[in-house]
Amino acid sequence: xxxxxxxxxxxxxxxxxxxxxxxxxxxxxxxxxxxxxxxxxxxxxxxxxxxxxxxxxxxxxxxxxxxxxxxxxxxxxxxxxxxxxxxxxxxxxxxxxxxxxxxxxxxxxxxxxxxxxxxxxxxxxxxxxxxxxxxxxxxxxxxxxxxxxxxxxxxxxxxxxxxxxxxxxxxxxxxxxxxxxxxxxxxxxxxxxxxxxxxxxxxxxxxxxxxxxxxxxxxxxxxxxxxxxxxxxxxxxxxxxxxxxxxxxxxxxxxxxxxxxxxxxxxxxxxxxxxxxxxxxxxxxxxxxxxxxxxxxxxxxxxxxxxxxxxxxxxxxxxxxxxxxxxxxxxxxxxxxxxxxxxxxxxxxxxxxxxxxxxxxxxxxxxxxxxxxxxxxxxxxxxxxxxxxxxxxxxxxxxxxxxxxxxxxxxxxxxxxxxxxxxxxxxxxxxxxxxxxxxxxxxxxxxxxxxxxxxxxxxxxxxxxxxxxxxxxxxxxxxxxxxxxxx
Numbered sequence: 001x002x003x004x005x006x007x008x009x010x011x012x013x014x015x016x017x018x019x020x021x022x023x024x025x026x027x028x029x030x031x032x033x034x035x036x037x038x039x040x041x042x043x044x045x046x047x048x049x050x051x052x053x054x055x056x057x058x059x060x061x062x063x064x065x066x067x068x069x070x071x072x073x074x075x076x077x078x079x080x081x082x083x084x085x086x087x088x089x090x091x092x093x094x095x096x097x098x099x100x101x102x103x104x105x106x107x108x109x110x111x112x113x114x115x116x117x118x119x120x121x122x123x124x125x126x127x128x129x130x131x132x133x134x135x136x137x138x139x140x141x142x143x144x145x146x147x148x149x150x151x152x153x154x155x156x157x158x159x160x161x162x163x164x165x166x167x168x169x170x171x172x173x174x175x176x177x178x179x180x181x182x183x184x185x186x187x188x189x190x191x192x193x194x195x196x197x198x199x200x201x202x203x204x205x206x207x208x209x210x211x212x213x214x215x216x217x218x219x220x221x222x223x224x225x226x227x228x229x230x231x232x233x234x235x236x237x238x239x240x241x242x243x244x245x246x247x248x249x250x251x252x253x254x255x256x257x258x259x260x261x262x263x264x265x266x267x268x269x270x271x272x273x274x275x276x277x278x279x280x281x282x283x284x285x286x287x288x289x290x291x292x293x294x295x296x297x298x299x300x301x302x303x304x305x306x307x308x309x310x311x312x313x314x315x316x317x318x319x320x321x322x323x324x325x326x327x328x329x330x331x332x333x334x335x336x337x338x339x340x341x342x343x344x345x346x347x348x349x350x351x352x353x354x355x356x357x358x359x360x361x362x363x364x365x366x367x368x369x370x371x372x373x374x375x376x377x378x379x380x381x382x383x384x385x386x387x388x389x390x391x392x393x394x395x396x397x398x399x400x401x402x403x404x405x406x407x408x409x410x411x412x413x414x415x416x417x418x419x420x421x422x423x424x425x426x427x428x429x430x431x432x433x434x435x436x437x438x439x440x441x442x443x444x445x446x447x448x449x450x451x452x453x454x455x456x457x458x459x460x461x462x463x464x465x466x467x468x469x470x471x472x473x474x475x476x477x478x479x480x481x482x483x484x485x486x487x
Contacts, residue, residue, distance in 0.1 A: 084198025333438025
């Protein structure tokens, strides 16, 4: 019997999930044991597999192998969830010994890099692991030391250089080396993770407050990264054209609707729907939770005093999971937008709000900041967005179960209590939305008059913000082929 078969046989009932939440108090959660070959002594050992779900981090498979004959052991984790829509990159500035204790979930397709030492851990060179920053360095040291005895016998010079580099890696754990990077004296900038699958995770010990030392960047995968992950590669453009043609056929059978569809502008395999089109388009997809077939509805909606947006909603009949996402229906604005609302009345919770994927949220009174990319795009009310933020904080994997500490849990509960006071209208705070793309919106209840509690500021984007939006490499003028001279 396979590992998954053994786990399915152990399931208690038809309605129980195969991946149970990770908890030390769950006595029924037992690993499956499989007899397997030891690759060290080539005798039989035992592999234990545990299918579990880490809150806020999808499903994982924890495997552990041990051999009673030679005492060799090995542990690793594998992501059992779907590949995320965007890749993720974590950049950490290590300034103290406590930073080395940050917990990290590293998948096998994630790469690690220390720019100061020009050291890189390539993707797929290590198995997935749940560890710490210090553990990543220790694992790299163990890998370099593995063949050192043979190198000392065959090439002493190479072995000496590797020993020197191993010494530098070990010094990093003490954080006492005079590293300088980007002008930050005495600090090591360690880009610990770059995961195209988006399934890696790094602890924020200051949660729910902003972590000044940790920068999280979500990005779109390149065709090469998608090919490595086994996703669509060169056939994407052709499939997009086929999908657009299928949706064209679904619009309707009348000549009038087909002519309306044909008049919509298309660009590079994408399509736009006219505002006059009343139909809700539907296409098949898979549920992000149980991977069962599901349907996604899509419609273009005009927001008064703003612009049009595309709303997509998915409802799974198998597990009941529901999700919605909002995409901007227009281009990136020439300037960024910073919207500040002073919450003074419980009625402010009913304001409509559009948060794009590029928008960050800040509540200065709580010292809280939600980075761009978190929660995705949403079209909801202010109360709905605050509740989503509350749920996001509550499900932080490093503040739940045996991963948490009493001080961290108390700090988290205090923050959730303050956030709940804001939702109930008991506290007056400032709610700030900062969107470099200018595609976010907060309802002005006095429109078309000015709202005394709402301010909207336009600003010029920085080079870094343009880089994240992909605008620095975008050429919009002078790209046409030159007309031959003499014509």
